[in-house]
Amino acid sequence: MVEDQLYHITYISTGRDNLRYEDVKDILERSNVNNKVEGITGILVYCNKHFFQIIEGSKAAVSEIFQKIQVDCRHDNIVKIQEGPIECRQFDSWNMAFKSYNKELNGLDDFNNEQFYSYINCQLGIHNDVSLRVLADFFDLNG
Ligand SMILES: Cc1cc2nc3c(=O)[nH]c(=O)nc-3n(C[C@H](O)[C@H](O)[C@H](O)COP(=O)(O)O)c2cc1C
Secondary structure, X not given: OXXXXXXXXXXXXXXXXXXXXXXXXXXXXXXXXXXXXXXXXXXXXXXXXXXXXXXXXXXXXXXXXXXXXXXXXXXXXXXXXXXXXXXXXXOOOOOOEXXXXXXXXXXXOOOOHHHHHHHHHHHHHHOOOHHHHHHHHHHHXXX
């Protein structure tokens, strides 16, 4: 299928203090429902209270979801890392993939460490993108 110009936003944030398994589960469930409707794909990574997220799709859909995310009280300190047009999706098999480095959230993971490492490095071989590079460094530090 030929798509309109694709766009992405990548950011990091800090989860609120008492964030629990059920909160993250709820974020992922809502994300998967909404993102499917809006044609959004991407990944959410969680490590020691910090989120990292890549959101891909049409500019309108990505901007709209990001506006909602920015006012979500389950996190704060939102810092945008990258925003702009992209050639193709890097997480086209997931409406919102999830990878956690906190074992209490392992039940929500789409990848184990080895699968994640291999997927990110394979994608990096295709597109040497800043967001993926940050993600790979994140893995090197935390994996
Ligand atoms: C770290 C984080 C990531 C999120 N990612 C998404 C997302 O990818 N898609 C989405 O629809 N909502 C996401 N949310 C939830 C939104 O902030 C918001 O609660 C939700 O979109 C509201 O959905 P509703 O309008 O269907 O009630 C995220 C929230 C947090 C805290």
